[in-house]
Amino acid sequence: xxxxxxxxxxxxxxxLCLSAxxxxxxxxxxxxxxxxxxxxxTNPLRLLPERFILDNYRTILDRVPFGVIILNTVAIxxxxxxFKLVTSCLAAYSFVFLRNRFSDALYFLFICTMFxxxxxxxxxxxxxxxxxxxxxxxMGVALPQLCDAMGIFLLRQHFRGIPESLIEAAKLEKxxxxxxxxxxxxxxxxxxxxxxxxxxxxxSWNEYVWPKLVLRTExxxxxxxxxxxxxxxxxxxxxxxxxxxxxxxxAIPLVLFxxxxxxxxxxxxxxxxxx
Amino acid sequence: xxxxxxxxxxxxxxxxxxLLPVLIVFSVFMFWPLIQTVWLSxxxxxxxxxxxxxxxxxxxxxxxxxxxxxQILKNTGLYVLLFLAIDFAVPYLVSCILAFAVKKMTAFYxxxxxxxxxxxxxxxxxxxxxxxxxIAGPLSKLFALFGQRFPNWAQTxxxxxxxxxxxxxxxxxxxxxxxxLAGVSSIPLELIETARxxxxxxxxxxxxxxxxxxxSTGIYTLIITIVxxxxxxxxxxxxxxAGGPDKGSLNIIYEVYDQAFTFFNTGKASAWGLVTLLxxxxxxxxxxxxxxxxxxxxN
Numbered sequence: 188x189x190x191x192x193x194x195x196x197x198x199x200x201x202x203l204c205l206s207a208x209x210x211x212x213x214x215x216x217x218x219x220x221x222x223x224x225x226x227x228x229t230n231p232l233r234l235l236p237e238r239f240i241l242d243n244y245r246t247i248l249d250r251v252p253f254g255v256i257i258l259n260t261v262a263i264x265x266x267x268x269x270f271k272l273v274t275s276c277l278a279a280y281s282f283v284f285l286r287n288r289f290s291d292a293l294y295f296l297f298i299c300t301m302f303x304x305x306x307x308x309x310x311x312x313x314x315x316x317x318x319x320x321x322x323x324x325x326m327g328v329a330l331p332q333l334c335d336a337m338g339i340f341l342l343r344q345h346f347r348g349i350p351e352s353l354i355e356a357a358k359l360e361k362x363x364x365x366x367x368x369x370x371x372x373x374x375x376x377x378x379x380x381x382x383x384x385x386x387x388x389x390x391s392w393n394e395y396v397w398p399k400l401v402l403r404t405e406x407x408x409x410x411x412x413x414x415x416x417x418x419x420x421x422x423x424x425x426x427x428x429x430x431x432x433x434x435x436x437x438a439i440p441l442v443l444f445x446x447x448x449x450x451x452x453x454x455x456x457x458x459x460x461x462x
Numbered sequence: 463x464x465x466x467x468x469x470x471x472x473x474x475x476x477x478x479x480x481l482l483p484v485l486i487v488f489s490v491f492m493f494w495p496l497i498q499t500v501w502l503s504x505x506x507x508x509x510x511x512x513x514x515x516x517x518x519x520x521x522x523x524x525x526x527x528x529x530x531x532x533q534i535l536k537n538t539g540l541y542v543l544l545f546l547a548i549d550f551a552v553p554y555l556v557s558c559i560l561a562f563a564v565k566k567m568t569a570f571y572x573x574x575x576x577x578x579x580x581x582x583x584x585x586x587x588x589x590x591x592x593x594x595x596x597i598a599g600p601l602s603k604l605f606a607l608f609g610q611r612f613p614n615w616a617q618t619x620x621x622x623x624x625x626x627x628x629x630x631x632x633x634x635x636x637x638x639x640x641x642x643l644a645g646v647s648s649i650p651l652e653l654i655e656t657a658r659x660x661x662x663x664x665x666x667x668x669x670x671x672x673x674x675x676x677x678s679t680g681i682y683t684l685i686i687t688i689v690x691x692x693x694x695x696x697x698x699x700x701x702x703x704a705g706g707p708d709k710g711s712l713n714i715i716y717e718v719y720d721q722a723f724t725f726f727n728t729g730k731a732s733a734w735g736l737v738t739l740l741x742x743x744x745x746x747x748x749x750x751x752x753x754x755x756x757x758x759x760x761n
Contacts, residue, residue: 198563205556206574209632212589213577215600219592227592231600274487277480285477293481298754300492302746305693306718306735310502310728311495314509331491334484364476393582395697400723411584415701418591426592433588440580448573451580452640459641459679459686 213437220244220431227426243431251413252406253435260409263329263398264391270333271387276380278334279342280368284354300336305396313400323403331397337458338383344457345379346372382454385447389440410436496739503732509722521729525737530709530717537623538692538713544627545634545691550684553639557646558672562654572640579636583629583697590629591702616703619710626703626711630695638683645679646672681752685745692738714738 215234219227220243222236230237247253282294312331321327349372357367373380395411402408414432417425444451503521505514525531556575560568578586593599594615602612615625649672657667673680696715699705705712705720712720714737721731 195564198559199567202556202559202564202567202571206571209578209636210574212593212632213581216589216592228598231592231598231603274483278484281477281480285473285480287474287477289474290477290481293485295750295754297484297488298749299746300488302689302742302749303492303496304689304715304735304738304742305696306715306731306738307499308492308495309718310509310722310731310735311498312491313722314498315490315495331487334487336488339484364473389580393580393584395582395584396700399700411582414584414588418588418701426595426598429588429592433585436588437581437585440582441577444577444580448576452572452576455576455637455640456644459645459682 213441216430216433216437219427220434222427222430224425224427227430243427244435246425246428247431247435251408251416253413255406256408256410256413259325259407260392263325263409264388266325266329267332267391268384268387270329271335271338272380272384274334275338275342275383276368276373278339279346280364280372282339282343283346284367284372285364297336297339309396309400312397316401322401323407324401325407327401328394328398328409332391335387338387341383341386341454341458342376342379345376345454349375378450379454382447382450385443385451386454389443392440393436499732499735499739502728503736505729507728508726509728510726517729521733525730525733530712533709534712534714534717537709537711540620540623541627541692541695541713542688544624545631545687546684548627548631549634549638549691550687553635553642553683554646554680555668557639557643558668560643561646561649562651572643575639576636578632579634579640581633583633583694584701586629586632587698587701590625590632590698594625617707619707622703622707622711626695626698627691629698629702630691634687634691634694638687641686642676642679642683645676645683649675678753681748685749685753689742689745714741 218234218236221239221241223238223240223242226237278297281290308331316322316327316330319327319330321330353371353375354367357371362370393411394409395415398409398412399415402412405413414436417429417432504516504518506517506520507514560571564571593601594612596602596612596614596616599612605612613621615621653671653675654667657671662670692713692715695713696719699711699713699716700719703711705716714734718731718734718738721727721734
């Protein structure tokens with residue numbers, strides 16, 4: 188019995204250490220963003236600043252057009268989220284409630300897109316976007332990502348959990364399919380739809396590679412692009428500014444996570460259980 | 463009869479119409495690029511010149527004969543191994559612990575371990591550039607307390623890949639854990655309890671019961687780890703090392719970017735892109751064989 192207790196304590200200790208590895212970097216970053224550069228350099232192991240200062244954030248505001256950058260990031264993230272939600276809901280509805288042999292084939296085709304690497308699409312998409320005159324435009328960032336295979340699978344998974352009798356009854360009453368989607372399916376699957384929307388938003392918010400290829404001028408930058416400009420290979424000398432920029436980029440996703448964590452974790456959980 | 467078949471037809475049409483937006487976007491920005499990449503890999507071109515020269519398979523022979531070919535594959539292999547260790551093996555074990563060994567605080571652990579998954583890789587790179595800063599970072603101070611010198615990882619072959627993998631893994635870990643936990647939790651508890659009563663050693667329980675019964679989720683996670691890991695590590699490479707020292711942290715995805723947008727060599731870049739595709743196709747086969755099979759045969 189006693190060894191059982193010790194074993195359990197050891198397991199909890201292990202899990203706590205692991206949790207600390209995940210959470211502490213974020214906590215330290217947020218606190219360090221209020222430290223002076225001297226404070227960071229001399230006491231990197233201490234969490235609280237000697238003196239809380241806002242100078243680092245002021246420096247960022249001086250160096251980059253921060254408001255515009257936030258607006259750019261929000262505009263792209265909202266566009267991407269909106270389109271992805273609509274296209275994914277329609278596709279998932281079709282896959283679950285209007286299933287036929289042809290749509291099965293398309294389902295497999297859509298899965299394939301998850302296996303087409305960045306390195307294959309990067310060059311042709313860059314050429315396509317430049318031919319459309321969308322280089323250095325927010326639209327050029329959003330356009331290639333108006334659909335999302337992962338989102339379709341997540342929603343499909345949740346739509347499948349809706350009792351078939353509910354749908355059959357509506358079908359017998361000759362309810363149009365779009366009405367079924369908006370009046371029955373979406374309300375029932377609401378938590379999953381919201382969580383999927385947040386995941387779309389956050390993923391777009393966080394995106395780096397494609398915006399980096401498309402956007403050139405600072406006035407068109409998104410937050411991650413602006414943040415990247417603050418560090419180099421050896422780590423920047425302005426560690427305090429770096430930490431403030433890191434805090435700025437993680438703030439919105441962090442808040443969304445803290446509010447919606449239950450939905451988000453629950454929705455992601457189902458993505459690996461197929462069939 | 464006719465009315466029913468008319469409705470069926472309309473349903474079929476609707477099924478297709480609802481899938482059409484996705485099909486269009488994927489065709490333009492996924493499938494068409496795939497064809498274009500195959501085509502570009504047969505030409506010598508610098509992305510801007512109006513003329514492309516057909517060179518057949520010369521780009522392929524060029525990358526095979528290139529001195530860095532073996533190194534890039536080796537680097538990629540090392541990345542994959544590290545991702546599998548940190549983001550597949552460890553979360554598998556942790557998910558078993560969370561599912562069967564502890565009852566308290568599981569919600570807290572889940573949230574804490576998942577948190578980095580929603581943060582940007584740029585943020586991760588910024589944070590870890592400080593944590594791992596060889597002069598002023600907290601880890602270097604910790605090392606100093608024990609009289610050790612923290613290595614200049616960005617300039618050290620091998621170690622640079624380890625650090626970049628850790629940065630990427632920080633984000634990938636949580637998602638994999640949550641997915642694996644869902645898979646492992648779906649195993650009937652009685653099976654585990656019975657095995658425990660029979661005093662089956664934990665390792666045997668893991669390999670004989672848990673692993674086989676969660677295999678489809680396990681293989682899904684294995685695939686995702688490789689596919690996402692290799693692509694996600696692009697961001698920390700780009701921000702922190704740009705592929706260096708020399709070519710010490712290049713992987714097959716980054717090499718494509720380097721060839722295309724640093725050296726303006728679309729032919730070689732595309733050939734490299736197709737090497738990646740070949741690797742991912744093998745994983746796609748695994749996905750269809752072991753993960754999606756349930757869907758195919760039902761109904």
